[in-house]
Amino acid sequence: MIRLEQISKVFNQGRPNEFRAIHGLSLGIAADRVTLFTGPSGSGKTTLLSLVGCLARPTSGRIYLKGRMISALPERFLTDIRRSTFGFVFQRFNLIKGLSLIENVMLPAYPLGLPFPELRERAAGLLHGLGLGSKLENRVEWLSGGEAQRAAICRALINDPAILIADEPTANLDSALTREFLAIVEGLRGQGKGVIITSHDPLIAESAVMEAVIRMRDGRRVERMAMED
Amino acid sequence: MLQAIERQRYFIDYSLSSLARRRGKNLGLLTVYSLIVFLLASVMLFTQSLRQEAAAILKEAPEILVQRIAAGRQDLIPAAYLERMGSLRGVSEKRGRLWGYHFDPAIKANYTLMTADQHQLPPDGILIGAGIARARGLGAGDFLSLRGNDGKPAAFRVEGILPAETELISSDLILMAEPSLRAFFGIPDGLYTDLILKVSNPREVRKVAEKLTLLLPDTRPILREEILRTYDAIFNWREGVVFVLLMGALLAFVIFAWDKASGLSAEERQEIGILKAIGWETGDVIRMKFWEGGLISLSAFLLGYLLAYLHVFFADGFLFEPVLKGWATLYPAFRPRPVVDGLQLATLFFFSVFPYTLATLVPVWRAAITDPDSVMR
Ligand SMILES: Nc1ncnc2c1ncn2[C@@H]1O[C@H](COP(=O)(O)OP(=O)(O)O)[C@@H](O)[C@H]1O
Ligand SMILES: [Mg+2]
Numbered sequence: 236m237i238r239l240e241q242i243s244k245v246f247n248q249g250r251p252n253e254f255r256a257i258h259g260l261s262l263g264i265a266a267d268r269v270t271l272f273t274g275p276s277g278s279g280k281t282t283l284l285s286l287v288g289c290l291a292r293p294t295s296g297r298i299y300l301k302g303r304m305i306s307a308l309p310e311r312f313l314t315d316i317r318r319s320t321f322g323f324v325f326q327r328f329n330l331i332k333g334l335s336l337i338e339n340v341m342l343p344a345y346p347l348g349l350p351f352p353e354l355r356e357r358a359a360g361l362l363h364g365l366g367l368g369s370k371l372e373n374r375v376e377w378l379s380g381g382e383a384q385r386a387a388i389c390r391a392l393i394n395d396p397a398i399l400i401a402d403e404p405t406a407n408l409d410s411a412l413t414r415e416f417l418a419i420v421e422g423l424r425g426q427g428k429g430v431i432i433t434s435h436d437p438l439i440a441e442s443a444v445m446e447a448v449i450r451m452r453d454g455r456r457v458e459r460m461a462m463e464d
Numbered sequence: 465m466l467q468a469i470e471r472q473r474y475f476i477d478y479s480l481s482s483l484a485r486r487r488g489k490n491l492g493l494l495t496v497y498s499l500i501v502f503l504l505a506s507v508m509l510f511t512q513s514l515r516q517e518a519a520a521i522l523k524e525a526p527e528i529l530v531q532r533i534a535a536g537r538q539d540l541i542p543a544a545y546l547e548r549m550g551s552l553r554g555v556s557e558k559r560g561r562l563w564g565y566h567f568d569p570a571i572k573a574n575y576t577l578m579t580a581d582q583h584q585l586p587p588d589g590i591l592i593g594a595g596i597a598r599a600r601g602l603g604a605g606d607f608l609s610l611r612g613n614d615g616k617p618a619a620f621r622v623e624g625i626l627p628a629e630t631e632l633i634s635s636d637l638i639l640m641a642e643p644s645l646r647a648f649f650g651i652p653d654g655l656y657t658d659l660i661l662k663v664s665n666p667r668e669v670r671k672v673a674e675k676l677t678l679l680l681p682d683t684r685p686i687l688r689e690e691i692l693r694t695y696d697a698i699f700n701w702r703e704g705v706v707f708v709l710l711m712g713a714l715l716a717f718v719i720f721a722w723d724k725a726s727g728l729s730a731e732e733r734q735e736i737g738i739l740k741a742i743g744w745e746t747g748d749v750i751r752m753k754f755w756e757g758g759l760i761s762l763s764a765f766l767l768g769y770l771l772a773y774l775h776v777f778f779a780d781g782f783l784f785e786p787v788l789k790g791w792a793t794l795y796p797a798f799r800p801r802p803v804v805d806g807l808q809l810a811t812l813f814f815f816s817v818f819p820y821t822l823a824t825l826v827p828v829w830r831a832a833i834t835d836p837d838s839v840m841r
Contacts, residue, residue: 281840281841282837284840285837285840290741290835290836290837290839290840291835291836291837292835310745310746310833311745311747314740314743314744314745314746317743318743323741323742325741325839325840326840329734329738329741329839331735331738332485333481333485334481334485338481342478342739342742343742343743343744344743345471345474345475345478345744345748346471346474346743346744346745346748347467347471348467348468348469348470348471348474349467349470350470351470351473351474390742391742394743402840
């Protein structure tokens, strides 16, 4: 269970371009469910996701993970928690160019110092599982959008995190690939993992795979979107 | 423990692939860096071995040299002075030396003519230094003609060339039998150029010199340690000149390295952000970049030093010879014995590898401590 209490995020605080992206938000996220943050562009979904995933700290308010307050932890502990709890799939995938597919997938585990054959085998297993088994040694530049996303998912899963976090995962995918992505999410859910997604794609929002939907507007949570009324 | 090693292996691995990905930039850096180390190390090795050579040669030299001074200039010294000294405590050997310079207009150079004490030579026989042999194209059996004291040319037969290990001093040397030298220079029997005294106990040298000035007031004793100091000063001065010249190059390098190392490209900044976002700690990123900078500077250091070693000891230090040994027509072909001074090596290492690695780490550290949420954008 992740709990947010009175979370605010202010960018460029104290400067003329100060911007409050999240306004005193409180909510709970079940760690083993599939949760969707939805809302128009600029509503604060990505910001909220980076706060939940410990990529950034809130300007004020508290975040609890399994009852433990993590928003004030020093960076080293936060990294530890992030590594073991969250796997990230970024909107632009952010695979590292020049490296092979399997190297990209192994990367998050380097600081753990696992035996190399073990790590490689695990990475290869994940890639095989998502149909990339024949491209292990390919440079990531050559991957298609759908393949790059699946590679990013494998990378997010390499440290066996409890929760997968994905920002606008289907923004660049057609309907068929979007459905494929939803199938992967369902599979992860089946393995007992939680998934947190941001999206304003109706295909995602209407999917039965989503168990909880959090609607955002102007940095605040709203019960209903205006258009749905 | 094993895990810690494995961790570092991963970081080194990643550093290597990261270096390979930015091949152009890193190769350029390596080249310039190696070049600077090469220049610095060459100067160090070269002067070091020169100094050592000079010291080795002077060790054979007598502890005290006595010159007669007449009206403030050096004059020939009578053999009788050896008796006038009597037996001085601590002096194990004393004798007169006969030698002088001779200008050869053919090659516009000075030869040093000396008596051959260790060699039996016929009246017209000479041994010559390798520099003269080269300059005049002489070999054993050839004849060398020199204009003597009486104004007439005298022909000498080259009996042999002096061995090369002492070339630094023997390059311009001509050895001949004592009577021939006296005749050539027109120095009567009973007069020498100077006297030499061997003193085995270094602590007695000064005392002997003091007694000499009392016994022989018109002479000047020259101590070997003073010559050693002069040599050292000259070598230090020359090293200094070269170092000043190198400072310019060094400064350029520092600016270049700072620019290359400290200016993280947007791509590198992005990469650091990604690594942090996927679970690397700030320390992990810095460790990885430390290996990156370390690998570059270490290989540049080793490469530059190796090249310098080859340059100085196997290519006769051809780039620096003019400055460091001085211009001379009878240029000694100097083959220094390979020596590596540990302290010098450490100094060079400290001043090349250390600042560079640090310069690479500062910007990395700055990039790595920021929150990684920028990669979400
Ligand atoms: N680093 C930042 N500095 C300033 N403003 C930011 C920064 N990040 C996000 N914002 C602003 O915060 C608001 C919310 O952004 P974001 O969370 O990306 O929204 P969404 O993902 O819902 O489109 C936007 O108006 C955006 O311009
Ligand atoms: Mg967004």
